[in-house]
Amino acid sequence: MFEELSVFALGFAATFLSMPVVIQRMRKHRIVGVDVHKKDRPVIPEMGGIAVLLGLTVSVTVTAVLMPEKTGLLASFFATTLIAGVIGAVDDIKTLNAKVKPLLTALASAPILLMRTYSPYPVFPIVGAVRLTIVYPLLIPFAIAVPSNAVNMMDPFNGTMSGTCTIVTLVLLFSSLILGRSDAALLSICLLGPLLVFYYYNRYPAKVFSGDIGSLSIGAALGAIAVLGQLEAVAVVAFAPQIMNAFYGLATVGRLYERREVSRPVTMLGDGRLMASTDPKAPITLARVTLARGPLYEYEAARVFIVLASIAGVLAVLTAYLTMVTP
């Protein structure tokens, strides 16, 4: 227990101390983005994900020192997250092609495959353990690319990406405790501290944006926890809002796309409220579906996302329980 608390506290502290420095540096170097859903369109520092990665570096290092037997697991987890973060950083500086990004993030799964830290016997509710020695390694690149890109696509309002990912991490932590998966619990604790701090800075009104460095690395980290901790089915349910958002967008546009290539799904009214676009060419994203029933202020729309992630979280914990009772 002492080890887990130390990991959480040090990851939290490292991100909390580094975030103001990152914000200052980004502002100084003009690495900023416009918050388009505010009337005064404030300029917000980007790439806050750097502080999350710094915090994760600290928490993973502390875990490796306290539990040296977990070094292989931690190394594959951290290397996967770091590769996704580097791809995100490149995308933040020089925008990558919409088709290249998923391919590159799939490559981030290489450490897990090369170090063979996965188990090809996933456990599903009702079905139980399944032997997938040939198919499972082929699915791992998808298990990293899908969550990292889905998380990257679900960042429409202040605090939605950070808030929903914090909930997913908590759900993975609870589920790992229910199922007795100590590896998944440890990795979730490593990620939880940095994510909580990031949510504090990113919630409405945002003081920092994650940038692709943050969203891709956080998504890859969550995918890696699902694979390394054997929480595949739980993660699919917990990720339902992110999957919904990405899937609807792709289904309406009919191909992989960059945000700049398509019409905006959300427009702003004169009073600052946000409204679903009526443009038939705009992708049907979760934000657009949320606003279809009428305009909302940004903080209200963000709250709907958090509630939705919480409901998906409850269903995911229920999935974990069903997995546990499956003979």
Add this chain to the structure above:
Amino acid sequence: MIRRILDFVFVLLFIWACMILGLWVIDSAIVPLQLLGVTDDVMTAILKVAISGAMVLVWLWIWREMVKRMFWRAVKSQRHSVDNLQSNSQSKETAEHGKLQERQMKG
């Protein structure tokens, strides 16, 4: 606000229940399936994976259709309420205009 959340809760519950049901069907019907005329184990396994894959695609299609319909229905109802509001305000304006004209005539 609650209506919006309830829409999503319904979709999430339906999709989750379909997933659990699908897993049960795979476990109890597809895995023990003996395919007529297919004796090769590898071929049988490939066919079972293909059937399960088709089930996943149907699941995704239902999911997409549900949300598409939910979205356009919400947009339409929103348009109706906006139209009603506009027509109500127009009829109010016409009535007020009529009253004003009546007063002016009396004056």
